[in-house]
Amino acid sequence: MREADTSVPASTAGHPVWQRISSYQFGPPEASLSFAARLARENGWSAARTERVIEEYRRFAFLAATGEAQVTPSDAVDQVWHLHLTYTRDYWERFCPDILGKPLHHGPTAGGPDERNHFFAQYADTLARYEAAFGAPPPSDIWPSAAQRLLDDPRARRVHPRDAILLSRPQAALLLLAFIGLFAFALFLWVQHG
Numbered sequence: 382m383r384e385a386d387t388s389v390p391a392s393t394a395g396h397p398v399w400q401r402i403s404s405y406q407f408g409p410p411e412a413s414l415s416f417a418a419r420l421a422r423e424n425g426w427s428a429a430r431t432e433r434v435i436e437e438y439r440r441f442a443f444l445a446a447t448g449e450a451q452v453t454p455s456d457a458v459d460q461v462w463h464l465h466l467t468y469t470r471d472y473w474e475r476f477c478p479d480i481l482g483k484p485l486h487h488g489p490t491a492g493g494p495d496e497r498n499h500f501f502a503q504y505a506d507t508l509a510r511y512e513a514a515f516g517a518p519p520p521s522d523i524w525p526s527a528a529q530r531l532l533d534d535p536r537a538r539r540v541h542p543r544d545a546i547l548l549s550r551p552q553a554a555l556l557l558l559a560f561i562g563l564f565a566f567a568l569f570l571w572v573q574h575g
Contacts, residue, residue: 390516398446401480402439408468420464424457434461437523444510446481451488453504455524456534462487501527 393399408416421431438461444452454462465472466487477484490496504527511519518524525534540547548556 388515388517390514393443393514393516396443396447398480398482399443402443402446405439405476405480407435407465408471416464416468420461423464424460433520434458434523437519438462438465440511440515440519441507442481442485444507444514445485446483447514448510450506450510451503452507452510453500453530454507455519455530457523497531500531504530 389399389403394403406416408419414422417428417431417435420426420435421428424431426434434457437455438458441452441454441458441462465476473484490500508519508524511524524530
């Protein structure tokens with residue numbers, strides 16, 4: 382069982398849905414590869430980031446279960462939701478009826494400008510409801526701006542490390558500088574001895 386989260390305001394901490402969600406264990410406890418370990422592996426996250434994002438999924442689920450309007454998750458929170466949905470028995474037979482008290486369906490966008498505008502407004506409403514329920518704005522490294530969430534994040538692609546060499550932008554810049562330096566040195570030697 383998880384320890385109580387003292388960063389949650391008393392009004393939310395005392396809510397029966399929050400009490401059930403906050404102590405809920407995702408995935409079967411006897412699994413060799415835990416829900417959190419699978420999530421970390423699939424997303425390339427550290428254990429600490431994974432636990433933070435799972436906590437934000439709890440908060441998202443609370444907002445979804447206790448409000449009338451639909452909510453939109455951040456991309457990271459959506460990754461937790463996607464994985465949770467694959468644990469179909471846990472999700473549909475236990476989490477939704479027993480923990481949330483209602484079904485929580487995942488409805489991706491149908492695309493187009495009207496849908497984009499709808500999800501921009503819904504995401505803004507989700508962030509406002511989050512702050513009202515939890516007494517502080519959501520962490521921006523997990524809940525980015527609407528523009529990043531709805532315009533930039535959907536461009537992401539899954540890449541298997543066996544198929545590509547993955548470099549961060551700073552690593553790529555250093556590699557490029559090293560290549561330019563090596564080329565300049567080779568050119569210098571060629572001019573000197575050529």
